[in-house]
Amino acid sequence: EAQVTQNPRYLITVTGKKLTVTCSQNMNHEYMSWYRQDPGLGLRQIYYSMNVEVTDKGDVPEGYKVSRKEKRNFPLILESPSPNQTSLYFCASSISGSTDTQYFGPGTRLTVL
Amino acid sequence: QKEVEQNSGPLSVPEGAIASLNCTYSDRGSQSFFWYRQYSGKSPELIMFIYSNGDKEDGRFTAQLNKASQYVSLLIRDSQPSDSATYLCASDSGAGSYQLTFGKGTKLSVIP
Numbered sequence: 339e340a341q342v343t344q345n346p347r348y349l350i351t352v353t354g355k356k357l358t359v360t361c362s363q364n365m366n367h368e369y370m371s372w373y374r375q376d377p378g379l380g381l382r383q384i385y386y387s388m389n390v391e392v393t394d395k396g397d398v399p400e401g402y403k404v405s406r407k408e409k410r411n412f413p414l415i416l417e418s419p420s421p422n423q424t425s426l427y428f429c430a431s432s433i434s435g436s437t438d439t440q441y442f443g444p445g446t447r448l449t450v451l
Numbered sequence: 452q453k454e455v456e457q458n459s460g461p462l463s464v465p466e467g468a469i470a471s472l473n474c475t476y477s478d479r480g481s482q483s484f485f486w487y488r489q490y491s492g493k494s495p496e497l498i499m500f501i502y503s504n505g506d507k508e509d510g511r512f513t514a515q516l517n518k519a520s521q522y523v524s525l526l527i528r529d530s531q532p533s534d535s536a537t538y539l540c541a542s543d544s545g546a547g548s549y550q551l552t553f554g555k556g557t558k559l560s561v562i563p
Contacts, residue, residue, distance in 0.1 A: 369549065378555065380553050380554060383550055383551060386550065394549065396550060397550070436549050436550055436551040437482075437548075439497045439500075440497065443494060
């Protein structure tokens, strides 16, 4: 089944404790992206990757890191999480860019205490 | 700052009616526009995209684009309770762009 998977789905952590949210797709897509969704602010792009080893900042990259060492994986790293990073995070992928249909993962709900 | 504006709603329509969802965008360089549907607690899924001025129809859904007015809309005919969801409008940043800017979404409720 073609899908985007994220792990973990739910995470409660404390300020400053490094964490990684994994994202994997099995559709051989070149483009992958991370979004966060907050009430009243909508869906905002954090980082995106056009291909292996090619990444760029979205609209809200502060406090996040990403890497794309393999085509299928695009982890999101929070080196020192803070409470303002409490949010619902979505990973998405598409064939080659943001103008192709983006397939979203199920989401990761992160709470930083 | 690129912006995509939507009325947050909620928009309530009776079953069988036409639901009209509207969106405006600030970046005149935007070329591609998308409507995603998001059910409560679920991830967004694409329902329509439009690149050219005018109307594009797909089943009960019609997307309309007016680049001069920087306006995009989505019409849902014969609305069903299963259409109740939040609808997200999104635009790209122009040719060759890799970024997508989303509006905050309009919550639609279809009343049986």
